Amino acid sequence: MADTENTQVLVRALPEGQLRVTDFEVTHAAMPVPGDGEVLCQTLAIGIGAGQRAGLQGSASYAGAPTTGIVMGGQAVARVARSNADTFAVGDLVLCASGWQAWSVHKATALTRVPDIDDPAAYVGVLGTNGLTAYFGLLAVGEPRAGDTVVVSAAAGSVGHLVGQIARLHGTRVVGITGSDAKGRRLVEELGFDAFVNHRDAGFRAALKAACPAGIDVYFDNTGGDILGAALFRMNEFGRIVCCGVVSQYDTSSPAPGPKGVPGLLVNKRLRMQGFLVFDYAGRYAQARATMRGWMQAGRLTAWQDEVMGLENAPAGFVDLLAGGNVGTRVVRVTR
Numbered sequence: 448m449a450d451t452e453n454t455q456v457l458v459r460a461l462p463e464g465q466l467r468v469t470d471f472e473v474t475h476a477a478m479p480v481p482g483d484g485e486v487l488c489q490t491l492a493i494g495i496g497a498g499q500r501a502g503l504q505g506s507a508s509y510a511g512a513p514t515t516g517i518v519m520g521g522q523a524v525a526r527v528a529r530s531n532a533d534t535f536a537v538g539d540l541v542l543c544a545s546g547w548q549a550w551s552v553h554k555a556t557a558l559t560r561v562p563d564i565d566d567p568a569a570y571v572g573v574l575g576t577n578g579l580t581a582y583f584g585l586l587a588v589g590e591p592r593a594g595d596t597v598v599v600s601a602a603a604g605s606v607g608h609l610v611g612q613i614a615r616l617h618g619t620r621v622v623g624i625t626g627s628d629a630k631g632r633r634l635v636e637e638l639g640f641d642a643f644v645n646h647r648d649a650g651f652r653a654a655l656k657a658a659c660p661a662g663i664d665v666y667f668d669n670t671g672g673d674i675l676g677a678a679l680f681r682m683n684e685f686g687r688i689v690c691c692g693v694v695s696q697y698d699t700s701s702p703a704p705g706p707k708g709v710p711g712l713l714v715n716k717r718l719r720m721q722g723f724l725v726f727d728y729a730g731r732y733a734q735a736r737a738t739m740r741g742w743m744q745a746g747r748l749t750a751w752q753d754e755v756m757g758l759e760n761a762p763a764g765f766v767d768l769l770a771g772g773n774v775g776t777r778v779v780r781v782t783r
């Protein structure tokens with residue numbers, strides 16, 4: 448496709464039940480033209496995360512009401528192709544809310560500059576929303592202390608694999624909950640998790656108990672549902688439950704109600720169960736990114752990136768992610 452047209456992935460239908468590739472359609476629109484103070488951006492790489500399914504479900508209030516006929520939302524790393532603003536020049540790298548399209552126009556004030564690092568796609572992963580979510584959710588909300596047992600669900604996903612490593616860097620024992628033994632073994636062997644438990648195993652609750660002989664001090668909840676229910680009963684007194692997301696209840700039109708034990712267990716064990724949105728910490732992003740880059744350069748933090756090639760494959764990549772097909776951050780590579 449020549450660059451006189453803009454390839455876009457539109458939301459064709461709001462999902463009924465599980466998300467399907469046919470809920471999206473790939474189209475071609477006219478190239479957008481930047482006005483005064485605006486910048487034309489060429490998308491390089493888009494991050495896909497489970498939370499975007501909540502947006503299509505209408506359960507992410509910050510994303511507004513879901514609708515059809517629009518470009519699927521999402522954040523991307525992009526290269527400035529034309530600039531009508533003093534603050535950006537052609538060739539600069541930026542983070543922008545491009546959505547799933549090859550080209551987009553933004554007010555210069557809505558862009559975040561991305562440094563020219565080895566792979567700028569890190570800005571939709573470890574140095575982007577999900578990395579920042581792992582960092583602030585664990586450290587500011589979970590408040591881990593050396594010697595604690597930290598459990599994280601969706602542990603091999605984008606947020607989860609970073610939560611576990613950051614928790615290890617703070618002297619805790621880390622147990623990852625994931626949906627396959629192969630993923631769990633990689634968490635232990637490659638990232639230094641202390642143990643893993645497979646939530647698909649019939650004996651999941653007993654296995655979680657065995658993996659946490661001293662109970663759980665911090666549970667970082669990416670899933671909600673039965674996994675949250677199981678973790679609640681293993682929490683130690685004064686433990687902290689970090690409510691980050693509810694991926695087990697996104698890909699459905701009939702989400703299950705919350706778990707048993709709330710609020711009774713919270714009272715008796717004096718637990719703190721706290722939700723958060725990463726945007727709450729926007730004023731501290733630069734400091735967190737610098738810290739995480741330092742850990743990466745020192746070989747103490749590994750970012751897994753799981754790539755899909757081409758915008759037209761983004762819908763299949765999203766459906767597959769919700770079925771557990773990803774390891775680390777799923778990135779759609781649009782162009783280099």
Ligand SMILES: NC(=O)c1ccc[n+]([C@@H]2O[C@H](COP(=O)([O-])OP(=O)(O)OC[C@H]3O[C@@H](n4cnc5c(N)ncnc54)[C@H](OP(=O)(O)O)[C@@H]3O)[C@@H](O)[C@H]2O)c1
Nearest residue numbers: 496497498601604605606625626692693694695724725771
């Ligand atoms: N609070 C915030 O500001 C904020 C910001 C960003 C993201 N989030 C949330 O963080 C969570 C993780 O996002 P992410 O982008 O890291 O996820 P992700 O990489 O997209 O991972 C999705 C993973 O979730 C697991 N999963 C899917 N269905 C499941 C089910 N029914 N039960 C248990 N696990 C299931 C699968 O792993 P397995 O194969 O291991 O099951 C899948 O690979 C999401 O809930 C998201 O909404 C919150």
